[in-house]
Amino acid sequence: MSPATSTFADRLLGRVRLDGLLSLAAPILAIVFAGLITSVVLLLTDAPPLETLGIMADYGVQPRSIVLTLNSATTFYLSALAVAIGFRMNLFNIGVDGQYRLAALVAAAVGGAIVLPAPLHIALIVVVAMLVGAGWAAVAGLLKVRRGVSEVISTIMLNAIATALGAWLLNKERLAVEVSGSNNIGTRPLGPSAQVPGLAIVPGTEAKVFGLVVLAVVMGVMYHVLLNRTRFGFDLRATGRSESAAVASGVNVKRMVLIAMTLSGAMAGLVGMPQLLGASYSYSLDFPTGLGFTGIAIALLGRNNPVGIAFGALLWAFLDTSSSILQLHDISPEIVMIMQGTIVLSVIVAYELVHRYQVSAGQRRVSRELESGAPAQAEGASA
Template sequence: MKKFDKDRLLLAAAGPALALISAFVLTMIVLAASGVDPIDPLRIMIDQAGYEDVQVLIVNQAGIYFLAALAVAIGFRMNLFNIGVDGQYRLAAMVSAVVGAKVALPGPLHILLIVLVAMVTGAFWSGIAGILKARRGVSEVVSTIMLNAIATSVIAWLLLPKNLGVQPAGSNDLTTGDIPESGWFPALSLPGGDIYGFTFVAFALGVVYWFVLNRTRFGFDLRASGASESAAQASGVEPKKMIMTAMLISGAVAGLTGMPLLLGESHTYNLSFPLGIGFTGITVALLGRNNPVGILFSAFLLAFIDKSSAGLDQNGYAKEIGTIMQGLIVIAVVVSYELVRRYGIRRQQQKVGEELAAGHALKTDSKEVAA
């Protein structure tokens, strides 16, 4: 049994390790083929990460990626592919920013209201895909992609000055108005800048995710339904109910993705609010294998690439090298995990064959002794 657990642990670590090594090698090959020094850009990125202000940026970005990845991972554990995290997070940030700017409450209550509105909005938007999946069998991949596009249009419409938007004087930007200081989440001030206070809430949610998934009946039902819907149904679990529950929770966590930035820095939703966070969260969740510790390291890795690559253009290199690295990580993750999965199956088959052979030999020896 111990040997089996050891093999399983090695296989679990082999996927991310092979993906990172493959992505690094492929990046070096691409840069060399383009006539660019393959080593110097990486050295520059490592040097950039040594600056205190860049370190703060990396931590803040990692918290955002961590929340997006948790939202994706919740769906993955139910065998649901929630690609709509990006739309859910942006719509939730926009609606909660509007409410936060319109309401005046004491500090803690103001922050709590904004957070609850974000969670409810994200859950509502993902719940649409959940209903379509549970009631009509519509693929959540298709519905969430469509809902991303619809969310973009809804946000653009709501941001019009005639609706909920505010256009600052002398600016072409559209915002939701500024959230009063009572709705700002306290930050941790360091020499390099302020770490968003909600970043620590994000990391704490990783502990909650692990506990609920591995130490509660609900977590067991969720994992069982994701592993085999028919087997879970036979044991008394309602698959449709679990689909809805998983999508609602995934959307609620997705709604929190924009809170570190909204409550910690921008204090408003505008046209420059970051896009694509949800899609990066898919990469982080895949690389971290839906494990909170793995997701944490993956979030910091992609945040490091994102923020440290910004200084490449100052040294004569295109900062898009970081984007290339992230794209190659996605490709490497898919290929590496499939290779490891196939090896794991062959390894299990080999072990079963060895055990059967050993059992046959033992039985033959027993007969010989008895004779």
């Protein structure tokens, strides 16, 4: 390797490291800023900031709290992955909430109506959920590619339709039965063959982590491989960056939009599975809602990266879990919602500032290289 080529390689490696540090610094600074804003709010409400954070931290590291955090993070992670698939192609799938609830309802009804050996029973429920989620999201994809309807508008409306359809289906005359010992109604309970046992991996408590936490990990790996190691993933990311460039390279943009929305919906169908197969064993009126909107925030926080999303899901789940202790200390638990909202807004601003700095720094670097001429020769030598 010539000295010029070696110098160019060292400078390129240094720029890559700097970009990585800037990308890492953005969410950290955003979280610190959110902590400062939360501290101001706590001071205005006569609550000591450090003591409040200490109470949350002490409660959050207790064994049972760790289990609750991991369980919440599992569903948050799947929801954020569903949103991130669309984000990578500049598609805003706001309909994850309706997709996973409708998928969980139909899958629970199918699973409660039949009896199969354990692996097949569980697999059938999961496949049904993915198909329902994919089909519901594909409606928005078809509207976009055939009629030019914004996926933001269509998925919002489909959320409302899914809620109404779910209420219609969850009726005693159709899919619902009475839940013994309460006034609640839900689908027919899933038998033992459809239940995924929990994992006793946290010492000091009898509470168990959802067994489908393994599914979340697998989906994260598959997401990374699909988006970063396949031709389809390249085409998807290229379309998200520039549709005109993608068309020029032979990519069928309409086809990619439809596939991306369908994949996002299929992932959304998995969001309710840890709760359905690992805890409730039935879809009832008190089934968790709002996970789709939480996924949007976490996908933004994790910058659509599977590892970043994992950290975002754990942070979000930790804050949710630890907020339950605040009311016992006469501190409003809504302070956590303020902190979460501030984190999201701060991260968006921080990423934008980092992006602008990188663009500006790149322009200055190119200007210096054109003036000196030496790096340009090094680039030619390396080519």
